[in-house]
Amino acid sequence: MLNLMQLQPGQLLALRDGRKGEVVENMGDGIWVQVRWLDQEGRPLDGGEDELVHCEEVAGLA
Known part of the structure; x- marks a missing residue:
């Protein structure tokens, strides 16, 4: 299980969905944690807003 307390800005997360x-x-x-969504190539999505993500949504580091 990933310890969200240790996450730093810039790290990439994979979500369960x-x-x-x-x-x-x-x-x-x-x-x-607040995240910025990324496309398949790892670039920020255009027009996407940062969003809060709950610990139960996180699958691990990407």
Whole structure:
């Protein structure tokens, strides 16, 4: 299991639903991280907004 407390901005996450995102901010509570969604090539999605992701949505590091 991934310890969200140790995530740093810039690290890439894989979500259980197949999406990938870059950590923008770690809230420091071990439950929520703010991510920027990435496309298949690892580039930020155009027009995409940063979003909070819950720990149960995270599959691991991408």
